[in-house]
Amino acid sequence: MMMSMRIGVALFLTAGLLAAPAMAQQDVKTEVAGLAKDVIEQQIAAFLNDDATTAYSFASPEIKSVFPNAERFFEMVKKSYGPVYRPGNYAFGRHQVSPDGTVAYQEVLISAPDGKDWAVYYELKRQRDGQFAINGVRIKRETNSQGI
Numbered sequence: 300m301m302m303s304m305r306i307g308v309a310l311f312l313t314a315g316l317l318a319a320p321a322m323a324q325q326d327v328k329t330e331v332a333g334l335a336k337d338v339i340e341q342q343i344a345a346f347l348n349d350d351a352t353t354a355y356s357f358a359s360p361e362i363k364s365v366f367p368n369a370e371r372f373f374e375m376v377k378k379s380y381g382p383v384y385r386p387g388n389y390a391f392g393r394h395q396v397s398p399d400g401t402v403a404y405q406e407v408l409i410s411a412p413d414g415k416d417w418a419v420y421y422e423l424k425r426q427r428d429g430q431f432a433i434n435g436v437r438i439k440r441e442t443n444s445q446g447i
Contacts, residue, residue: 328396335423339405339421342433351370354376355373357432358432359433380438382409382417386409388410392405392418394406405420407420417440420437420438
């Protein structure tokens, strides 16, 4: 009886040790996804408040190299990414995180004020300070959407 109990405890501990890395990796993915969502929500709030400086602060250095000041960045978003600049309702969809946790991809489903639905795909990169910055956005007219 004592021997079977020891074997049971050993198996339980071994199973826990084997599951720990998978659980830790899932925790990292969940944490990164949460950080990415926070950045996206803060940038959307800045757009809604016409706060170009704050919206620009969430752009990666790569984006800032193309749009060297907040005003140019803000005008580009207004012109080319209207549903992101002025979303009606929006909800977070699927997300992916690179194995090393340095890149996050987040889908955002937007129902624009004009009633059109959009799928917006964000790429965010972890910066040297540990924060995530938006490194790119692709927008696609979601013709099959049933609304959010």
